[in-house]
Amino acid sequence: MSNQNWIERDLSVLWHPCTQMKDHENTLPLIPIKRGEGIWLEDFEGQRYLDAISSWWVNLFGHANPQIxxxxxxxxxxxxxxxxxxxxxxxxxxxxxxxxxxxxxxxxxxxxxxxxxxxxxxxxxxxxxxxxxxxxxxxxxxxxxxxxxxxxxxxxxxxxxxxxxxxxxxxxxxxxxxxxxxxxxxxxxxxxxxxxxxxxxxxxxxxxxxxxxxxxxxxxxxxxxxxxxxxxxxxxxxxxxxxxxxxxxxxxxxxxxxxxxxxxxxxxxxxxxxxxxxxxxxxxxxxxxxxxxxxxxxxxxxxxxxxxxxxxxxxxxxxxxxxxxxxxxxxxxxxxxxxxxQNVIANNQKLAEVMRQSCAHLNDHPHVAEVRQHGMILAIEMVQDKASKTPYPWQQRRGLHVYRHALKNNMLLRPLGNVIYFMPPYIITPEQIQDLARIATEGIDIATSEA
CATH class of the missing domain: 3.40.640.10 (Type I PLP-dependent aspartate aminotransferase-like (Major domain))
Structure with missing residues (x-):
């Protein structure tokens, strides 16, 4: 079955959490997932997505972890x-x-x-x-x-x-x-x-x-x-x-x-x-x-x-x-x-430093009020005016631009309003973090370039 087949079946019976279901008719198409392995999720047509938010902050050591x-x-x-x-x-x-x-x-x-x-x-x-x-x-x-x-x-x-x-x-x-x-x-x-x-x-x-x-x-x-x-x-x-x-x-x-x-x-x-x-x-x-x-x-x-x-x-x-x-x-x-x-905490500290370095340039972005971080959680807050930290009107849903751009580039980011955040599984590599930062930056540029 194609992704579309699964989407049609889903929309006929399921009510999803934290969701305005009308969005799934056109604004935010559902993404049916067939399997997960490591840091990746895969849909029914073979498209893969790097799970940068640990599937709502729960996944620590990857999907289908052999030991667990x-x-x-x-x-x-x-x-x-x-x-x-x-x-x-x-x-x-x-x-x-x-x-x-x-x-x-x-x-x-x-x-x-x-x-x-x-x-x-x-x-x-x-x-x-x-x-x-x-x-x-x-x-x-x-x-x-x-x-x-x-x-x-x-x-x-x-x-x-x-x-x-x-x-x-x-x-x-x-x-x-x-x-x-x-x-x-x-x-x-x-x-x-x-x-x-x-x-x-x-x-x-x-x-x-x-x-x-x-x-x-x-x-x-x-x-x-x-x-x-x-x-x-x-x-x-x-x-x-x-x-x-x-x-x-x-x-x-x-x-x-x-x-x-x-x-x-x-x-x-x-x-x-x-x-x-x-x-x-x-x-x-x-x-x-x-x-x-x-x-x-x-x-x-x-x-x-x-x-x-x-x-x-x-x-x-x-x-x-x-x-x-x-x-x-x-x-x-x-x-x-x-x-x-495994030396999880020490390794996380190294990965957190890669996250910090990869996103440091966003501190100078004209529409980023703050890049903040505690360990393996990094957040980037987009604003309308940097000097006053004036937020974009929530109705504009600027974060969705970042979400869509990330999906097109095999990344799962799910912003909180105008805040883009990384909370990946601990098995992410430094190279994947750098790719994530690059895609997020592109998405932020797209989201903040529109009037």
Whole structure:
């Protein structure tokens, strides 16, 4: 069957995520994918696309990775699924042990969920329930950062702050407190990102001074607000925020769903601030993009607050049918083995430097406000006016020009509005990064040349 045959079948039955389906009739034709191998995706007519966004930030070590494939094939012949309530199994236990070993010190308990949004729900509910078990029933609110994103389920959506996703559902959502973002896009001329972060931290302090008695937790995406147009900030903010949360007795939830497992240059972004949050949500790269799974890492103190006689009704009863699924956990274990066996972080640092060098020229582009980077995440923000950082009207959809140009040149880039970003699998080569930068530059020239 041709690509067109697959497209026609698809449009008759499927409803795609994060999509205005009318676009697929002409503006954005669907791309049917037959197979993936390494960094490449291939359609039904043999056209290949370099997966520069890791298929929505999940794929770490390439499609059809032989080591992960082998682990899953073995697991399929052993145990595909069993409930985790009252039962246990080797993949869930072994992965939890490994995660306790590699996450920041003090995160000694692992609670599984099915995906990132579900994991955020777990952390929110667990934080609230902890304070309830402690008799502090007035703690019912959460503080989030401006421009943050934590998922699409109602709790996760409520603690996000990207209006594009949230505004429609506002009547259904709990009210949260919003602190200014520390992302340094709007820093003063000559002001360092660290100085700007500390300036923004003072506004968080003021919020906590006023509301700490009613706040359960502060939730943040460490270092990179990914769905918030890949805005980035300095680790100094996390270091100061940890101190504030301790001072005002509120929990700190680190949503590392997108930034964990090597994305920002260290295994976990929190490492760069040398902090341990009260909760760390991990997903996406946890299984290298193979299967949905989330691990919510937390402390022994958190665990003990729920540990009691059954009749006290203090247990944490949150559950999913597929909690700790053996296949997903086995994929996670195989992913962790690759990190153990290969020098992934050091190699990523070399690749990140190639990304930086390959895109450095765009700092001088008349319609690029900023080229920013944390490790293996690099973002290029197109603007109408460079001096004032005036954005293009969102209705113009300038990023689509880059998307289309990249597809014509065998590259998959999926801009966030007018922000072009690279978040490739870690198996990308320096030469492929250079090609990617060249194609992105051409696309940006095309996108910004039109009136």
């Amino acid at each position: 494939n082998a682990a899953l094939k073995t697991q399929l012949d052993t145990l595909e699924h069993v409930l985790l309530a009252g039962f246990t199994h080797e993949p869930a236990l072994a992965l939890a042990e490994q995660l306790v070993k590699i996450t920041p010190p003090g995160l000694d308990r692992c609670f599984y969920a099915d995906n990132g949004s579900a994991g955020v729900e777990v952390a929110l509910k667990m934080s609230f329930h902890y304070w309830r078990n402690q008799g502090k029933t007035q703690k019912t609110r959460f503080i989030t950062l401006e421009n943050s994103y934590h998922g699409e389920t109602l709790g996760a959506l409520a603690v996000g702050n990207v209006e594009l996703y949230k505004e429609t559902y506002a009547p259904l959502l709990m009210e949260t407190l919003v602190a200014p973002s520390p992302d340094c896009f709007n820093r003063e001329t000559g002001e360092s990102c660290a100085a700007y972060a500390l300036r923004q931290l003072e506004k968080m302090r003021q919020l906590l001074e006023q509301h700490a008695e009613e706040v359960c937790a502060v939730i943040v995406e460490p270092l990179v607000q990914c769905a918030g147009y890949m805005r980035m900030y300095d680790p100094e903010y996390l270091r100061g925020l940890r101190k504030l949360c301790d001072e005002y007795q509120v929990h700190l939830i680190a949503d590392e769903i997108a930034v964990g497992f090597g994305r920002t240059g260290t295994l976990f972004a929190c490492e760069q601030a040398e902090i341990t949050p009260d909760f760390m949500c991990l997903s996406k790269g946890l299984t290298a993009g193979y299967l949905p799974l989330c691990a919510v890492m937390t402390t022994e103190d958190m665990y003990q607050a729920f540990y009691d006689d059954y009749t006290k009704l203090n247990a944490f009863l949150h559950s999913h049918s597929y909690t700790g699924n053996p296949l997903a956990c086995r994929a996670g274990l195989a992913t962790m083995e690759i990190f153990e066996q």
